[in-house]
Amino acid sequence: MTEPISPGAAPIRVAVLGAAGRMGATTCAAIEAAGDLELVARVTRDDDVAAAVREAGAQVAVDFTVPGATEANVHALLDAGVHAVVGATGWTDASRGRVSEHLARANADRPDDAGLGVVIAPNFGLSAVLAMRFAAQAAKYFESAEIVELHHPDKVDAPSGTARHTAAAIAAARAEAGLGPMPDATAAGHEARGADVDGVRVHAVRLRGLVAHEEVLLGNPGEQLVIRQDSFDRVSFMPGVLLAVRSVVSRPGLTVGLEHLLDLG
Numbered sequence: 001m002t003e004p005i006s007p008g009a010a011p012i013r014v015a016v017l018g019a020a021g022r023m024g025a026t027t028c029a030a031i032e033a034a035g036d037l038e039l040v041a042r043v044t045r046d047d048d049v050a051a052a053v054r055e056a057g058a059q060v061a062v063d064f065t066v067p068g069a070t071e072a073n074v075h076a077l078l079d080a081g082v083h084a085v086v087g088a089t090g091w092t093d094a095s096r097g098r099v100s101e102h103l104a105r106a107n108a109d110r111p112d113d114a115g116l117g118v119v120i121a122p123n124f125g126l127s128a129v130l131a132m133r134f135a136a137q138a139a140k141y142f143e144s145a146e147i148v149e150l151h152h153p154d155k156v157d158a159p160s161g162t163a164r165h166t167a168a169a170i171a172a173a174r175a176e177a178g179l180g181p182m183p184d185a186t187a188a189g190h191e192a193r194g195a196d197v198d199g200v201r202v203h204a205v206r207l208r209g210l211v212a213h214e215e216v217l218l219g220n221p222g223e224q225l226v227i228r229q230d231s232f233d234r235v236s237f238m239p240g241v242l243l244a245v246r247s248v249v250s251r252p253g254l255t256v257g258l259e260h261l262l263d264l265g
Contacts, residue, residue: 014245015041015058015082017049017073018065023087023234027062030238037245045069049076060245063088067157071095078106078116085244086120087237089161096120100254107252115252122161122257124240128214129258131229132162135216136169138225140177142218145170146194150205150213158204159195162214165257170216171198 014031018024019042031039041056043049045065053061060083063073067090075098077084099118107115123129139145147170149163159167182200186193194203212231217224231237240258247261255261 010036011038012036012245012249013038013040013057013059015039015043015053015056015061017043017061017063018045018088020044021064023064023237024062026234026238027064027241030235030242031062031245034242037242049073050080053077053080053082058082060085060248062086062241062245066090071098074099074118075102078102078118081106081116083116083248084118085241085248086118087124087241089122089157091120091161096254096256103253110252112252113250117248117251117253117255119244119248119251119255119258119261121240121244122165123212124237124244124258125212125229125231126240126258126262127229127236128162128212128231129240129262130264131214131216131227132166132169132257133259133264135166135218135227136173138218138227139170139173140179142220142225143179144182144217144219145174145200146217147197147200147202148205148215148217149202150207150210150215152210152212153206153208155206158206159197159202160204160212160214162212163202163204164197166214166216167197167200167202170200174199 014037016024016028019028028039028042031037040058041052043052061077063070063086065088070088074084103116147163147166149160151160194201214229216227243261
């Protein structure tokens, strides 16, 4: 088990899971360029996660693997006494609940300032986080809201984690405002209406040349508000990744969403 991280200790020793992938490789380069972080392990699909991070002496691990592997990876990291920053998608209320329970057990005998932390972020792009926040703030003022998310065709999940997170925030804002279901006269059985995420329709586009993009459309009689976010290069996610790596060491327990690490009021 790795030792607790003291305030001011540098550098933070970081392992990257999924290091051979595009996001993993970009993350490795960003960590190597950061003066207060040290890349100690590049973990690939054939490696034993717990053994790799223990041998490297990692304090924090960043997971950019795939939905089918990420939960097991996080449990392995917690068993190894390592903080986790997770960008892999595919999380559900049930899987997040299991991680919360694991964290509670792992931190039961630890001092409050030395507890393990996990940050799960549907999107590390600052523009995406702000777009999600703006959409949630606007949702209570509009009769209708729909989401179009656009990604490269190699993405394995649809809708994206970002779109699901956005839809959930819109739905929560509408419920808090006492709004009912959105108007929609489409007859049952018409599959072109997209996925239903907490009552919000989400449409997924997979097109070569795209990276990660989201458009939230909000409508009232006679007016429309469009909130659009575009990520043209994976380097745009790196400030958020590095923020999460630096923050997770002092945030025991589970944090879902990069917005909680930003001063958004």
